[in-house]
Amino acid sequence: MGKKAKIMHKYLHQDHKYAYICPAINKTNRQRMKIDVVVATEKHLKYVQAINDTIDEAAKARGTGIARRTDEYITSKIQQGKAIIALNREEFVGFCYVESWGHENFVANSGLIVKQSYRGLGIAKRIKKEAFELSRKKFPHAKLFGLTTGEQVMRINTELGYVPVTFAKLTDDEQFWEGCKSCVNYDILQRTNMTKCLCTGMVYDPELVARRDAALKKTGGKRSGIARLLKKFACF
Numbered sequence: 410m411g412k413k414a415k416i417m418h419k420y421l422h423q424d425h426k427y428a429y430i431c432p433a434i435n436k437t438n439r440q441r442m443k444i445d446v447v448v449a450t451e452k453h454l455k456y457v458q459a460i461n462d463t464i465d466e467a468a469k470a471r472g473t474g475i476a477r478r479t480d481e482y483i484t485s486k487i488q489q490g491k492a493i494i495a496l497n498r499e500e501f502v503g504f505c506y507v508e509s510w511g512h513e514n515f516v517a518n519s520g521l522i523v524k525q526s527y528r529g530l531g532i533a534k535r536i537k538k539e540a541f542e543l544s545r546k547k548f549p550h551a552k553l554f555g556l557t558t559g560e561q562v563m564r565i566n567t568e569l570g571y572v573p574v575t576f577a578k579l580t581d582d583e584q585f586w587e588g589c590k591s592c593v594n595y596d597i598l599q600r601t602n603m604t605k606c607l608c609t610g611m612v613y614d615p616e617l618v619a620r621r622d623a624a625l626k627k628t629g630g631k632r633s634g635i636a637r638l639l640k641k642f643a644c645f
């Protein structure tokens with residue numbers, strides 16, 4: 410992203426009401442835009458079809474990564490209070506849900522989607538932040554993790570405190586890895602004995618973050634020996 414675009418992006422992050430860089434959104438719409446990002450409830454069940462259609466479109470465009478879920482699955486996530494939805498007043502804009510793996514020791518924020526005409530406005534960032542807070546509240550001891558090839562998602566995760574890790578540090582829940590079967594790159598994962606693929610694995614480990622924060626506090630912000638060691642061995 411160029412310097413000018415970056416400055417514009419920072420500005421947009423401060424005020425998501427105006428979509429200056431998005432040609433699909435005209436001036437009148439811009440002035441009317443009011444994006445809310447909330448935990449989805451029963452009243453949002455009417456958006457299930459729109460959510461899945463938007464996921465479908467993105468899957469076709471990218472040809473990998475994200476895949477359509479069943480309407481029943483999206484519905485159950487909303488009913489369980491494990492989904493985040495972004496709306497521009499009554500219009501569907503974006504979505505993400507929380508899923509636990511490995512006896513709730515691991516939690517993933519999955520199915521992240523932002524409608525094409527609303528991209529580049531910081532909406533995914535707001536959705537991921539809400540999903541992060543919801544996950545921490547529902548599963549305070551779990552490690553949060555994700556697999557992605559997307560630069561945007563890597564940037565958002567990094568800002569939230571995730572760090573890149575090898576696949577060995579992710580959940581060993583077979584059901585999670587079953588999900589990779591629908592990806593066009595699955596043969597790579599198989600060839601590497603489930604150790605590598607095109608996706609980068611990222612983890613937010615609350616225990617390590619707490620230890621790092623405590624160590625940083627002790628040293629008044631400077632990294633201590635233990636923090637340097639944690640950095641070296643997988644963490645920061």
Ligand SMILES: CC(C)(COP(=O)(O)OP(=O)(O)OC[C@H]1O[C@@H](n2cnc3c(N)ncnc32)[C@H](O)[C@@H]1OP(=O)(O)O)[C@@H](O)C(=O)NCCC(=O)NCCS
Nearest residue numbers: 467475521522523528529530531532533534557560561564
């Ligand atoms: C990935 C996706 C959710 C991003 O949504 P978005 O609302 O456009 O993202 P944001 O505007 O919040 O941008 C997030 C970060 O990515 C950066 N970014 C935005 N567009 C970018 C681009 N085209 N290339 C590189 N970085 C980009 C932003 O600058 C921001 O980082 P910063 O805060 O450091 O500046 C959206 O493109 C999408 O729905 N894609 C299809 C589905 C998908 O790939 N889902 C993810 C599966 S892992």
